[in-house]
Amino acid sequence: TFFSELGAEVIKIENKTTGGDVTRNWKLPNENAENISAYYAAANFNKKIIFLNLKNDEDYQQVLKEIKKADIVISNFKYGDAEKLKLDYKSLKKIKSDIVYGEITGYGKNVNRAAFDVVLQAETGFMFMNGNAASGPIKMPVALIDILAAHQLKEGLLCALIKKLKTNKGSYVSVSLFDAAMSSLANQATNWLMAKHIPQAIGTHHPNIAPYGDMFLTKDKKFIVLAIGSDIQFQKMLKILNLNELLSKLKFSNNNSRVKNRSELNIYLSKILQSKKAEYWDKLFKLENIPAGIVKNMEEVF
Numbered sequence: 001t002f003f004s005e006l007g008a009e010v011i012k013i014e015n016k017t018t019g020g021d022v023t024r025n026w027k028l029p030n031e032n033a034e035n036i037s038a039y040y041a042a043a044n045f046n047k048k049i050i051f052l053n054l055k056n057d058e059d060y061q062q063v064l065k066e067i068k069k070a071d072i073v074i075s076n077f078k079y080g081d082a083e084k085l086k087l088d089y090k091s092l093k094k095i096k097s098d099i100v101y102g103e104i105t106g107y108g109k110n111v112n113r114a115a116f117d118v119v120l121q122a123e124t125g126f127m128f129m130n131g132n133a134a135s136g137p138i139k140m141p142v143a144l145i146d147i148l149a150a151h152q153l154k155e156g157l158l159c160a161l162i163k164k165l166k167t168n169k170g171s172y173v174s175v176s177l178f179d180a181a182m183s184s185l186a187n188q189a190t191n192w193l194m195a196k197h198i199p200q201a202i203g204t205h206h207p208n209i210a211p212y213g214d215m216f217l218t219k220d221k222k223f224i225v226l227a228i229g230s231d232i233q234f235q236k237m238l239k240i241l242n243l244n245e246l247l248s249k250l251k252f253s254n255n256n257s258r259v260k261n262r263s264e265l266n267i268y269l270s271k272i273l274q275s276k277k278a279e280y281w282d283k284l285f286k287l288e289n290i291p292a293g294i295v296k297n298m299e300e301v302f
Contacts, residue, residue, distance in 0.1 A: 016051035149180035
């Protein structure tokens with residue numbers, strides 16, 4: 001999909017014996033039964049679809065014909081299937097020596113295990129630290145690990161294309177969902193690795209910055225979220241909110257103090273922010289370049 005968005009011609013092979021990509025039927029209750037699903041559309045922008053049975057010799061030869069003309073081949077087979085079908089890197093390299101081959105797996109090349117995004121979110125720590133004490137673990141509302149892995153594969157393949165332009169040599173590029181998830185833990189991972197802090201489910205709050213991720217209800221019952229990243233931004237925000245008396249309080253004077261005294265600080269902020277509508281605060285914050293935003297649903301976003 002990323003290559004398609006960048007202007008490449010993308011040919012996708014779907015299994016004609018099973019009705020094609022399973023996500024064609026991942027539909028909302030109100031979606032038209034005759035059309036492809038919105039889910040499928042999200043992942044297959046501008047692709048040319050060919051329905052083939054890779055176990056049929058004629059269809060298999062057609063695939064090989066397409067591969068010989070291709071710059072990149074991307075596969076996402078279940079464990080062992082690429083080798084059985086002779087569509088793995090070693091097999092295809094014999095018919096196209098400079099092939100750039102990309103592969104996404106769940107847990108690595110040699111692990112025979114089905115991989116679904118929500119399970120990866122659970123096993124790599126995302127769900128544990130997402131949500132809050134009342135909700136318990138919560139998954140992210142999009143298959144973000146799938147998307148992260150796809151981005152990483154795309155980057156590897158772009159590097160492989162640069163290598164091919166310089167050396168005329170192909171490459172094998174492999175990304176697993178598990179590795180993509182682990183590498184994306186960022187500061188939450190280093191909070192554990194360096195400080196032995198196990199990130200907890202603290203809702204939208206940031207463990208290291210305050211008020212960052214803190215949400216407040218406004219007069220029109222909308223939520224506004226703050227992302228104050230510096231003492232200067234904090235001071236400017238207090239002036240906008242007419243909370244100048246807090247400027248002299250040591251407990252709010254720097255970020256570390258604000259993280260420790262977050263609950264008390266939020267009582268002050270909540271009282272002021274609920275006195276006006278969300279748009280009122282949004283305009284003031286934008287004028288002074290204070291990082292904040294109204295929490296919007298999809299209709300409001302688009």
